[in-house]
Structures are given as structure tokens and as C-alpha cells.
Amino acid sequence: MEKLVNDFSFGLFFWQIILFVLLLLLLRKFAWKPILNAVNDREDGIKDALAAAENAKKEMQNVTADSEKLLKEARAEREAMLKEAREIKDKMISDSKEQAKIEGDKMIKQAQAAIESEKKSAVADIKNQVAELSIDIAEKVIKEQLANKDKQLKLVDDMLGDIKLN
Amino acid sequence: MRKPLLLKIFLAAVLLLGNSSFANVKEAASDEPKKDLKTEIKEYISHHLQDSHDFSLFSYTNDAGEHVYVGSPLPVILWDNGLKIFSSSKFHHGETLAEVDGNYYKLYHSKIYKTDAEGTINYDGEHHPTNVKPLDFSITKSVVMMMVTGLLLLWLFSSLAKSYVKNNSVPTGIGRFFEPIVLYIRDDIAIANIGEKKYKRYMPFLLTVFFFIWFLNMFGLTPLGVNVTGNIAVTTALAVIVFLITNFTGTKDYWKHIFDPLGDGMPWYGKLIIYIILVPIEILGLFIKPFALLIRLYANMTAGHVVLMSLIGLIFIFKSWIGGPLSFGLSFAITLIEVLVALLQAYIFTMLAALYFGFASEEHDHGHEEDAELVHL
Numbered sequence: 436m437e438k439l440v441n442d443f444s445f446g447l448f449f450w451q452i453i454l455f456v457l458l459l460l461l462l463r464k465f466a467w468k469p470i471l472n473a474v475n476d477r478e479d480g481i482k483d484a485l486a487a488a489e490n491a492k493k494e495m496q497n498v499t500a501d502s503e504k505l506l507k508e509a510r511a512e513r514e515a516m517l518k519e520a521r522e523i524k525d526k527m528i529s530d531s532k533e534q535a536k537i538e539g540d541k542m543i544k545q546a547q548a549a550i551e552s553e554k555k556s557a558v559a560d561i562k563n564q565v566a567e568l569s570i571d572i573a574e575k576v577i578k579e580q581l582a583n584k585d586k587q588l589k590l591v592d593d594m595l596g597d598i599k600l601n
Numbered sequence: 602m603r604k605p606l607l608l609k610i611f612l613a614a615v616l617l618l619g620n621s622s623f624a625n626v627k628e629a630a631s632d633e634p635k636k637d638l639k640t641e642i643k644e645y646i647s648h649h650l651q652d653s654h655d656f657s658l659f660s661y662t663n664d665a666g667e668h669v670y671v672g673s674p675l676p677v678i679l680w681d682n683g684l685k686i687f688s689s690s691k692f693h694h695g696e697t698l699a700e701v702d703g704n705y706y707k708l709y710h711s712k713i714y715k716t717d718a719e720g721t722i723n724y725d726g727e728h729h730p731t732n733v734k735p736l737d738f739s740i741t742k743s744v745v746m747m748m749v750t751g752l753l754l755l756w757l758f759s760s761l762a763k764s765y766v767k768n769n770s771v772p773t774g775i776g777r778f779f780e781p782i783v784l785y786i787r788d789d790i791a792i793a794n795i796g797e798k799k800y801k802r803y804m805p806f807l808l809t810v811f812f813f814i815w816f817l818n819m820f821g822l823t824p825l826g827v828n829v830t831g832n833i834a835v836t837t838a839l840a841v842i843v844f845l846i847t848n849f850t851g852t853k854d855y856w857k858h859i860f861d862p863l864g865d866g867m868p869w870y871g872k873l874i875i876y877i878i879l880v881p882i883e884i885l886g887l888f889i890k891p892f893a894l895l896i897r898l899y900a901n902m903t904a905g906h907v908v909l910m911s912l913i914g915l916i917f918i919f920k921s922w923i924g925g926p927l928s929f930g931l932s933f934a935i936t937l938i939e940v941l942v943a944l945l946q947a948y949i950f951t952m953l954a955a956l957y958f959g960f961a962s963e964e965h966d967h968g969h970e971e972d973a974e975l976v977h978l
Binding site: 441442443444445446447448449450451452454455456457458459461462463465466467468469470471473474476477480 | 729736740741747751754766809813832834837842
């Protein structure tokens, strides 16, 4: 201990304090503050970058989810459109079928009516012709019969007899 | 990394064992010239451990029998009824008196004493000089080394700071080596001991003291042979600064802990008896902590230098093909360990300083304590 006290040099102590404090102040200003600030800034930067990356990742996930949703919607819409189109097609086909049927029926009916009327007129025609023919025949017959008197009389008698019967 | 170190320590142990047995043989062999050499080496070591007033690199004895010193003299600044500044070359390495303004000064065991014109030094009963010692503010070898180290640190770290600005916060070159150390001091010394909230205030001091001690320790291992951190005045100055910072930044809780360590845990009449013993111990503790710091650093560095130089001295004592290489190997191993110690002592000093700052800046969370007590009930 005595040796320690004897070794103690006040001058060196004095210089050490002065130099150390000076060094401390200079280093603080020119070295430690800039270094620590730079390191802190860098660490903050890294932290921010990591957070940003995390956010971006989340956003990406959101975007993917969104696009998937959109895709699903689009697919559903397409399905719906296709279904509708099919329905319209079916309806159109059935509608046109029905119409065609109605039209056909109508035409058939018209044709039938035309046939009927043709038939009627043909029958009437035939009747007329038959009537004419019969009249002609009757004329010829009558003419023949009326060529002699007996026969005329007889005819009259017959006719009269018919009337009586009526 | 670990394995080679262990190997070296093992090697050192083997050499140590071998050495002691060889030493016995050698001692028996040569008796007369060795004694002189031994005392010379002993004196050389004790001289080396002390500060000196000139920066001498080495000395030798020339053909004419004169000691020739290679190095440069340093300014001597004395306060002896006024400032006296002169070059240390006037002392001629303690061989002559320096005469300044009619006063005579003598360099004796690295200390300057005021003497009469003949340079007589009076001794007391225990062979201590009783001459007047003027206040010595000389720029000694240690002061020069501190200046050099300071400039080196300033240049190194301000260029590192600049490289951050230039390279967008990415360290380059030597910065890649120093940045992890700076970060280690911040994360594992400052934040770990002081806490996230207040560590920033202490960072400049912790970083400065760490690198200052480390660099000076490393310089001590160079052949320049400066033993700055092994000087009691230097470590005292560092410890005084730690003491001042600790107590000037002390919070209310810190002082409360010293003068009222038990707090509300005990009624006042109970405290009265205990505090008569407890408070003086706490106050003593304030001084013991930095005192332990200064002694630890001083003792470690001095011991390292003594061991290393003794081992190197052994090479000259043995003067043989076996002993010489063995002591060389041993001193080499010890040098490697000293490199580790240089770092370790800087680390320990910084670590303990941070610990004391942590105590001083601690703020107890009182609300939390009450909660804890409620839970306890």
C-alpha cells in the first residue's frame, strides 16, 4: 500500500483526467453519436423493412384471395349465363315447336275446310249434273212416252196415282 | 479457436514444469555472474513498470563504457513556486542534475526531487528520500502514450463514423471489426446492465473507456514497453471518473437505497439500531466499488508485465540451448494469454462500470412493488 501511494504520480493523474475527459467529449461528438445513430437508423430501417415485407406478404395474400374470389364469381356468372342461354334456347325451341304445331293445325284445318267445301261444291256439281242428266233422260223418256197417246195417258194416270198416294 | 488455446495453455504448463527442473541445474552451474544479471533484470523490470520522463526505445553501452539511449526527451513541467518547463534531456537519464532558475532537480527512481547544487538526497530510516518533491505535471512517457492512443481512437472511430455516412450505414474495412464490438458493448454491457431506457446517456463513456483501456493494454504488450494501464495514477483517474458519473447520475432511489435501505419495511425505531451499522457500510460501499476497479486493473496489468518480463529475463539468465528456448516458449505463451487479459480487463472494467451505473440509474417501479405485496398477502 505504501508503495502504491509512493508510486502515485499526481501529474499523471491530472493528465489522465484531462486527456480522458477531452477524449470522451471529442469521441462523443465525432464518433460515438454518429456511429450509434447510424447503427440505430440501420436497425430501425431493417425493422421497418421487415414489417413492410410482412405487410406486403399479407397484402399479397389478400390480393390472391380477392382474385380467387373474383375468379369464382366469374365462373359462377359464366355458369349462370350458360344456364340461361340453354333455358332460352330450350324455350325458343319449344315455343317454335308449339307455334309450328298451331300453324300446322290451322293449315290442316283450312285444308280440311277447303277440301270440305270442294267436296260440297263437287257433290253439288255432281248433283246438278245428275239432275240435268236425269232431266235429259226424263225428257227423252217423256218424249218417247209422249209419242203416243196411250202412253201419255197412262203417265198422267200414274202420276196422278202417285199424288194420291202422297 | 478454443482448442488451440487449450493446447497452448497445456504447452505452457509443460514448459513451466520443465523450466523449474532446468532452473535448478543452471543455478548450480553458474553462480557468480548470474547474481549481477538477476539484480539488473529486477531493477530493469521495476524501472519499466514506472513512468519515465523520456521516451527511450532502448539503451546500450558503447565501447567507451557510456550508456547510450535511443529515443527522445520529453518536456518536464514542474510547479515549484511558479511554472518551470524544461526538457528532460537536462537530466541525462538521471545521471546529471537539472538546473533551472537557480533551482536544482534530480531524477531519482523516476521521480523528480529538489536538491542542492551537489544533488544530495537525504534519506529517512526506511531509505525513502526526504527531499522536497515539486508538483510534477510533466508530459511523461505515459502521457505521450495516452495522447497517441487518444488520437488513434479519435482517428479510427471518426473515420468509422464518416464511413457510415458515406456507405449508407454499412461499415467497411476496419469498421467491420469494430462495429460488432461497439454493438456488443451496447447490447450486452450497456443495455443488459443499465436498461433500455437510460443506457444511451452512458454509452459514450463506456465505449471510450473500453477502447481506451484495451488499446493501452495492447500498447503495453508491444516492445515500446509502456505500462500505462499498470500505473496506479491512471487507473485511479479512471475510477474517479466512474465514481463521479455514478454518483452524479444517481437517482432518488439510488440515494434512498443508501440512506434508507430497508424502506417502509420496518418502523423507525427498528431502523435506528440497524442503520447505525448499515448506512456506514453502504456509504463505504460507494467508495469500495471504484477502488476495486482501480486496483483490479492496476494489479492485473502490473502482474502481467512482471511475469512477462521476468520470463524474458530468464532467457538471459539461462544462456543455454535448453533453458533459452524453453523460457522463450513460455514467455510466448504468456504473451498470448496477456493479449487475452488485455481484452478481458478492458471488458471487466467496462462491465463493472456499467453495473454501477445501472445501480445508480435504477428506478424502482413502486406501483409494481405494491402489487406484488398485495399478491403476497
